Amino acid sequence: MSNNAIHHALRVDEEKCRGCCRCMSVCPTDAIRIRNGKPLIFQNRCIDCGKCYRACPESAIRVEQDDFNEIFKYTRRVALLPSILKGQFPETIPKQRIYSELLEMGFTDVFEVGMMWRVFHLATARFIKNNQVKKPFISSFCPAVLRLIQTRFPSLLDHVIPMKAPVDIAALFYRRQLLAQGVPDDEIGTFYVTPCAAKISAVKTPNPHERKILNGVINMDYIYNRVWKRIRGEEKSMPPEPLAETLCEKGVLWFLTAGESEYARGRSLAIDGIANVFEFLENMENEEISDIDFLELRSCDQSCAGGVLTSCNRFLTVERLRNRAERSKNAAPLKDPDRWDDIDDDTEYLVDHIMLGKIKPKPAMKLDEDMGRAMVKMERLRKILAFLPGVDCGLCGSPNCQALAEDVVNGDAVLRQCVFLQKKQVERGQMTLTDAGTILADVWGQNRLDGASIDLEE
Known part of the structure; x- marks a missing residue:
């Protein structure tokens, strides 16, 4: 793959496709055409939002993902989880049970990406402070939205905060912890359990200027079904000591709508759903939007809770995570997100290494x-x-x-x-x-x- 090429996670299974063209109708970037009765995806327009995947009545749109057995190439196999995974399960299933099943499946370590929320908040605040002329600032959290801006709204790229993805920073953090323990770098494998097809695309798209941090990405639907099948099929005793809640309220809610904007300074908006995001960016491009300091834009309805690779109803997921966040208030108190005097060396290192270079446009309408x-x-x-x-x-x-x-x-x-x-x-x-x-x-x-x-x- 060339340096300018983009890997796409979505593929058409022509054997299953009956040519109903619903995929073409729902695509927000007009990336699909019908040829010889089958959909053809224009790769330069596709942002891997997954609307076609969800709309297809024949399941003829599939998502390419890493083979789960790839994890066994490494001695230390780290599962990086968004809080969304816990929200897929009934609240009666404790976190330690889910972790236990992941370990039995083959992972040696489990780490929640939400632990990195403060790193991003501090880095965002510092970037905004040093770049006041670029308002409104746009979060780069959602890979589908970032791709949308690159292809359809390249004139707005200067407003995007050029940060690495949360899971990349989580992988970098955990890798540093294992290296400090003496684990050789080539024996560490980090794998993200994703609710999002666009994240698969982002991980698989090479960046010539960045060292590869993640070793793979795994479909959340696949992980959920394997874990849920094991939980339902076995009457297994719980670990003797329940795992303490280490994720604070903010870390739990980070992957939901308003997870970033709630703590942003100034006037901020949180917009979810790719159609809503598209409309808002059009208004912004036409200079119809003003007096906004920060924009949190997420492709999926209810943000990552509505990801196309999730299994549970997104509204139930949101309810479960909000309940978990409420329980986390006392178990893992929220630190002052704006204080710099109490950060540790790891946080300071990650803040210093979180920024990307200039994000380049990839205009589809050229x-x-x-x-x-x-x-x-x-x-x-x-x-x-x-x-x-x-x-x-x-x-x-x-x-x-x-x-x-x-x-x-x-x-x-x-x-x-x-x-x-x-x-x-x-x-x-x-x-x-x-x-x-x-x-x-x-x-x-x-x-x-x-x-x-x-x-x-x-």
């Missing part, structure tokens, strides 16, 4: 590298849109008329795929019904046309 040719294509695009009906029916195999026009200009489609233009050309004798049928077959597949009951001659 008509041409050459500005002159791009302007010519833009003019052609404008003319094509004037011919199209603007009904966004999707029968051409593109999600809307704008997307079809872009595809035509980029050589990915032909204007005659529009059924409205086909009808006009047939009426004028510029196209035969056979020609029209051939074009439709290229889009929807000959089998689909052969099964149609409508007689085109009528």
Whole structure:
């Protein structure tokens, strides 16, 4: 994979797909086309938000993940968990039981990523203090939102706080702890249990300027089902000493909506759901948004609790985590998030190593590298849109008329795929019904046309 390439976690299983095109209809970035009756994902537009995965009635969109057995390549096998995993289980299942099952599955260590919340808060506060001209600041917490800004709203990248992902910092922290104990670096494997397809993509996308910290990423749905099956299938005694609650209230809630913005200085907003985020970024790009200091943008409804790789109802997950946070108030008191005088050496080290370099845009709507040719294509695009009906029916195999026009200009489609233009050309004798049928077959597949009951001659 080249340095500029992006790994995508979402794949189409053509054997299962029946060509309903729901995936194309729900994609927020117009990344899906229909060709020969099957969806084709335009990789430069996909942000791995998982809307297509969730919408597919045939489970024909799958998520590529690491083989679980990869963990056994390492002597110390660390499971890095978001608090969302605990929220998948009924509250009657204690944390130590879940940890115990993870250890029996093969992990040697378990660590909750929420322990790193203060590192991020301190680093965010310092960055904002030193970069006051960039308001509103946008959190880089959600990988799908970051990818959305890179591809669709590159002009807003200067507003993004360029930080490493929380799980990367958790992996760096735990690796340092094991190295201090004398464990060789090549014997340490760190694996994130993710509720999010976009996180798989982010982990697998190489960054030429950063040392690889995570060794793998594992689907949370897979982990949950294995652990839950073991818990339900066995009457196993609990560990003699229950695990103390080490995660504070803030660490528990960090992965939910408002988990960051609640402690941000100034006026802050928390927005979840990719459609809501998209609309807000459009308003911001059009300079319709002002007087906001900090934006927390999360792709999924209810943030990570609504991740496409979770198993439990997101609202139940939120309720369970809020109850856990309430119990954590006394067990793991919240430190003053803005105090610098009481941080330890590890926290100071992580704050100093949390920032990334400049985040580069990856615009999907780039008509041409050459500005002159791009302007010519833009003019052609404008003319094509004037011919199209603007009904966004999707029968051409593109999600809307704008997307079809872009595809035509980029050589990915032909204007005659529009059924409205086909009808006009047939009426004028510029196209035969056979020609029209051939074009439709290229889009929807000959089998689909052969099964149609409508007689085109009528």
